[in-house]
Amino acid sequence: MTPLSRFALAVDRTNLWIGRTVAWLALIMVLVQFAVVVLRYIFGLGFIWAQESIVYMHGLIFMVGAGFTLLTEGHVRVDVFYRTASPRFKAMVDLFGALAFLIPFCALIAWVSYPYVANSWRVFEGSKETSGIQAVFLLKTVILVFAGLVVLQALSMVARAGLRLAGVTVPSVTGDDDGNDDGEDDR
Template identity: 35%
Template sequence: MDRLNTIIGRLSGWLVFLMVLVGGFNVIGRYLGNALGQNLSSNALIETQWYLFSLVFLLGAAYTLKENAHVRMDVLYSGWPPRRKALADFIGTVLFLLPFSGFALWFTWTPVLNSWRIRESSPDPGGLPRYPIKSFILVIFILLIAQGLSQAIKSWAIYRGAIAPPSPSELSATVTVQPEREGHDDA
């Protein structure tokens, strides 16, 4: 599961590049089109940019979980020993992430199926169909459940001492904020 979510996460990174290109074209097309008296952009292109943003967010969530890069309040957690962190991660995953993802999957299933059933499309003229992008809501929660199970297994193994906790260099997604030095001037 880790490997699959790494591939999907890297793919979503390339979607950012594509999203920026589409967004740039939309902006240039709007201004150039206004100057030329032509419509060089469209609702479909604007919605394509929106869909790409949605895919980046949805497909990147499980990868972010795998990389331990979700935002968290590290007031207590950052000072804990690795085994206590692993136990906290295990409990959080089992009590919060997995049930939430399961409920979200359960409650979004019917609206997504209804969207496919009616072939829901954009209310804007020339817009894109909505039902394919809505399917990724289901995909995200399936990926989160699978990655959550992977994380829970690893956390439990660390807690039990079956595997070593990751070294600080392996936690590349962790950002440490350095306190400012007194008298330091960036100017």
């Protein structure tokens, strides 16, 4: 196995673990939301920190889970041609798309959001509500985590596409044996 293959597998395993872990927040979020509604409308009790925790969990699910979603090809893709294309063409599209669009977009997000996050850390920004979660700076940091995880997954895509174009098969961590869901052999 080449170093590039090992890199791709390590990134894929990391995003797979992160995605599966973060997915549990969906269940926790539903339970907290249920508790908030019951406490508010049946018992007349409200907890701002509980309501804010729902926003935090929602943000974590989408932002931290984005690399996992990219790994499992869960993002929306206009695949009029891609779906029926050969594995080689798919590799070229993935390579070009990641290098020309995805990585620069994530770099732009990181570059533009860094001052925003840094300012939040500088003052340890908290909730505007007294009894809210005093960790808005941590929530804003998730923007940079999002960019980092998606760039890592994009680099894994680039590595896999390059190896596929070179005729090397890299095992997948998502269940298929060649990294494709097309059911075709790469040769």
